[in-house]
Amino acid sequence: MPTKSSLLDRAVSSLANVPYICRSCRSKQALAQQWPRNPSYRTVGTRGPTSPRGAFYRTSRRASTISAATVVNAKPDIPPASRRLHEALTVLEHEAGIYTNISQLRLALRGLESENPVTRVAILGVEDQAGARRLARALLTDPLAKESPWEKTLAHIDEKEGRALLLRYGEQPNTDDRHPLIRTLFIPSSKLYNHRLEFFVQATAASRADLADEASSLLVPGLETASSPGGRLSTVTYPVHKSLVYANGLGSLAYFAPIANDDADGKQTHMVKGVVDGSWTKLERGMGQPTSISPINLNLAELAIETLRKSVQRSTEYEHAWFDSGLPTITTWLSERTIAGPESVKQSLCRLISVIITGASNAINRDEATKSQDAQTATVPASTREIIDQGITIWAENAHTELRDRLSAAFVSKSWRRIKWYKLFWRVDDVRYIMSDVLQRAWLIDAEKEMIWMNGRIHQSGLLGAPKLRPPPFRDPDDEDKAQKLGGQPRQLTVNDVIARYVAPFDTDNGDVPLSLQAYPQHIAMARRQLCQITTPTLQSLAQNLVLQSISTTILSTSVSALLYVSISATSVYEAGVIAALGTVYSLRRLQTKWEQAKQEWKATIIEEGRRVLQLSEEQCRQVVKEGGYGKLDEAGIEERRIAREAVDRVHEALEEVEDSEMSR
Numbered sequence: 070m071p072t073k074s075s076l077l078d079r080a081v082s083s084l085a086n087v088p089y090i091c092r093s094c095r096s097k098q099a100l101a102q103q104w105p106r107n108p109s110y111r112t113v114g115t116r117g118p119t120s121p122r123g124a125f126y127r128t129s130r131r132a133s134t135i136s137a138a139t140v141v142n143a144k145p146d147i148p149p150a151s152r153r154l155h156e157a158l159t160v161l162e163h164e165a166g167i168y169t170n171i172s173q174l175r176l177a178l179r180g181l182e183s184e185n186p187v188t189r190v191a192i193l194g195v196e197d198q199a200g201a202r203r204l205a206r207a208l209l210t211d212p213l214a215k216e217s218p219w220e221k222t223l224a225h226i227d228e229k230e231g232r233a234l235l236l237r238y239g240e241q242p243n244t245d246d247r248h249p250l251i252r253t254l255f256i257p258s259s260k261l262y263n264h265r266l267e268f269f270v271q272a273t274a275a276s277r278a279d280l281a282d283e284a285s286s287l288l289v290p291g292l293e294t295a296s297s298p299g300g301r302l303s304t305v306t307y308p309v310h311k312s313l314v315y316a317n318g319l320g321s322l323a324y325f326a327p328i329a330n331d332d333a334d335g336k337q338t339h340m341v342k343g344v345v346d347g348s349w350t351k352l353e354r355g356m357g358q359p360t361s362i363s364p365i366n367l368n369l370a371e372l373a374i375e376t377l378r379k380s381v382q383r384s385t386e387y388e389h390a391w392f393d394s395g396l397p398t399i400t401t402w403l404s405e406r407t408i409a410g411p412e413s414v415k416q417s418l419c420r421l422i423s424v425i426i427t428g429a430s431n432a433i434n435r436d437e438a439t440k441s442q443d444a445q446t447a448t449v450p451a452s453t454r455e456i457i458d459q460g461i462t463i464w465a466e467n468a469h470t471e472l473r474d475r476l477s478a479a480f481v482s483k484s485w486r487r488i489k490w491y492k493l494f495w496r497v498d499d500v501r502y503i504m505s506d507v508l509q510r511a512w513l514i515d516a517e518k519e520m521i522w523m524n525g526r527i528h529q530s531g532l533l534g535a536p537k538l539r540p541p542p543f544r545d546p547d548d549e550d551k552a553q554k555l556g557g558q559p560r561q562l563t564v565n566d567v568i569a570r571y572v573a574p575f576d577t578d579n580g581d582v583p584l585s586l587q588a589y590p591q592h593i594a595m596a597r598r599q600l601c602q603i604t605t606p607t608l609q610s611l612a613q614n615l616v617l618q619s620i621s622t623t624i625l626s627t628s629v630s631a632l633l634y635v636s637i638s639a640t641s642v643y644e645a646g647v648i649a650a651l652g653t654v655y656s657l658r659r660l661q662t663k664w665e666q667a668k669q670e671w672k673a674t675i676i677e678e679g680r681r682v683l684q685l686s687e688e689q690c691r692q693v694v695k696e697g698g699y700g701k702l703d704e705a706g707i708e709e710r711r712i713a714r715e716a717v718d719r720v721h722e723a724l725e726e727v728e729d730s731e732m733s734r
Contacts, residue, residue: 150412151181154727157720158422161429165713168432173289173308174425180310180418188407188417191269191290191309195316198272199228200346200367204315205236205268207370207396208403209258212377212387218242219256226252233292233307236268237261250292250305264407269309285424287312287341310417313399314343340420342402344395363398370394414727426720433710433717444700453530454694457523461694464523465687468516472679479511480672488612488668490661497616501609504671505601512600513679517593520686524590527690532698590689596682600675611667619656626652 147155155178162174180186194201206223219242226234232252239255246252261267271290290312291304343362373390376383391397406416479485484503487496527533627649634645 145182147182148184148412150727150730151414154414154422154720154723155181157716157723158425161426161716161720164716165429165433168429168436168713169425170289170306170308170428172306173421176308176310177418177422177425180415180421185265185408186415186418187265187267188311188415189267189269189309190403191271191287191307191312193271193273193287193290193312193314195273195314197317198226198234198270200317201270201272201315202226202234203367203371204313204344204346204365204399205270207367207374208400209236209256209260209268210374211259212374213381215378217257219254222254233290234268234270236270238267250294251307260404264404266403266407269307273314285341285428287314288421288424310340310421311403312341313403314341315346316343317346319345339402339405340417340424342399344399363395365395365399366393370396413731416731419724419728419731422720422724426717426724429713429717433713436706437710440703440706444702447531447698447700449531449698454532454698457526457530457532458691458694460523460526461687461690464516464519465683467519468513468683469680471515472513472676472683475511475514476507476672476676476679479507490664491657493612493616493660493664494620497612500612501605504605504608508597508601508605508675512597512675513593513682516683520590520593523690527693527697530698532693590686592682592686592689596678600678604671604674608667608671612664615660615663619660622656622659623649623653626656 158174158178158181161169162171162178166174176189192201192205194204202223206220210220211217222242222244223234230252232250235251235253236258237253237255238258238261240257241255242257243255244252245255269290271292273290288310289306289308292307293302293304341361344365345362346367347364369390373387373394376390377387484506488500488503493500629652630645630647630649633648634642
């Protein structure tokens with residue numbers, strides 16, 4: 070009897086010789102063993118039957134159960150005829166992905182990676198999937214054979230289930246229910262095999278919003294799935310090459326309006342087709358001509374199939390009923406150029422790529438128009454600019470008039486007469502106060518108020534953009550007195566918290582003008598403050614110096630006159646008084662001349678400064694009116710759209726090259 074150690078060694082050695090297979094690959098291998106004749110579940114390493122139908126879908130890429138890393142990561146072997154087009158579409162996906170439908174683009178890429186790809190056709194039933202399933206059954210049924218099990222399965226599918234249906238070719242009828250949104254039914258239909266087709270059957274709502282613009286939206290049906298426990302739904306796109314829209318009766322004709330519009334414009338006629346089931350009436354000959362909307366009689370088509378199945382001798386009756394049903398037009402539309410040669414690309418794939426680049430171009434143009442419209446909307450109209458410019462002109466005229474009249478009145482006022490030259494001996498300390506009072510009361514007071522009002526109009530018009538909020542003030546966390554305690558009441562707001570406090574440029578350390586947070590130009594206020602802080606102290610000092618010099622000169626001349634009278638006995642009082650009088654007159658004359666000259670210079674200075682400030686304010690306002698209020702150009706978006714257009718043009722050139730090569734054959 071073997072020991073436990075020997076059994077353990079054998080188990081370890083046997084496990085070491087068996088390659089590791091992951092759980093996903095083991096499940097695929099088990100499914101392949103369960104349905105060995107189903108090519109959809111067969112792996113690459115499994116041998117199939119030698120019949121040509123057994124090789125169907127074998128050209129599609131399947132993952133091997135045990136494959137090397139080089140095989141998994143290898144690039145797809147793209148046929149030479151579609152290599153350039155595949156490269157252009159790959160570049161389009163990277164450079165213009167936001168302007169394209171990615172799922173539709175990848176469907177085209179997968180099609181170009183195969184020499185003879187499968188054409189996916191959507192049969193969309195308006196408000197009902199039963200009619201679409203009946204149409205698919207009538208199109209795929211072999212009237213010379215007995216009723217197949219897949220026909221019964223297709224007819225008895227539960228309508229409440231709500232899942233879409235995918236009809237693929239399979240040698241044996243089989244159903245795959247693993248996908249939560251799509252049920253796959255494998256059908257041994259010669260039409261699917263010969264034309265390499267697969268049908269996607271789904272019910273669609275008659276009030277879809279995406280049909281308002283183009284019928285090309287029907288090439289990307291949506292599958293709704295629950296995205297949250299609360300019942301919120303999200304849509305998963307399932308792109309197709311062609312779409313066949315089925316409507317029962319005339320009640321859903323509004324659904325075909327986009328298809329009819331595209332047919333009138335000459336667009337998408339061969340990719341989207343609508344059928345109206347008129348089983349309640351008899352179709353006339355010629356009504357089934359190839360157009361984007363075709364009438365059919367589905368009941369008559371089913372009756373024709375049943376007639377031929379009952380007796381082959383009634384083939385003539387079947388033929389008449391089948392052609393009268395209108396389904397041959399649909400069959401011709403489905404099988405149109407579905408087989409491609411080894412050096413060609415399918416026409417359905419070329420049309421799908423054409424739809425992709427057309428949609429990308431339209432999306433780029435819409436994005437550009439939206440950005441341009443946004444910039445145009447943000448731009449202030451010319452009429453508003455003209456009104457504000459006229460208001461600035463009126464403000465400038467009134468301001469200059471005020472500067473002249475108010476200063477003229479101030480210079481003849483009672484307070485101004487208090488600082489005449491002969492009153493400086495007892496009014497010398499009031500010089501700065503009186504001159505500052507003139508500036509505060511008569512220098513562009515109304516002009517500053519009107520400027521605030523004018524700036525409010527400029528803000529209201531949008532010439533300065535959206536108003537910016539003042540940032541919150543900085544608070545020192547180390548300040549225990551001002552720090553807010555946890556759980557305490559919030560501090561009450563003050564005026565300084567919401568209104569920016571202006572800091573004078575002359576109060577700063579380096580003399581630079583700080584950034585003002587006021588909502589109007591500060592030229593007048595700053596100039597007034599500058600005149601008050603610079604010119605008035607100078608005149609105050611000059612007045613004090615002139616008074617002191619006059620008194621000194623008068624005292625000195627009087628002293629010389631007294632000394633002359635005392636030292637020279639022959640000098641009379643009148644003769645000695647001449648010197649004192651001469652010195653007094655000279656000092657007073659000098660006081661009068663210099664003071665009046667200083668006042669005249671100060672008058673000219675404030676008048677000229679007023680004119681300069683008004684001109685500066687006017688120029689700034691006019692510059693805002695001229696240059697402000699224009700929407701910002703999306704420079705990054707312009708460059709992005711340019712790159713996307715170049716990618717679309719490269720795909721268009723590659724597609725034209727493929728189409729030209731097809732025509733040359």
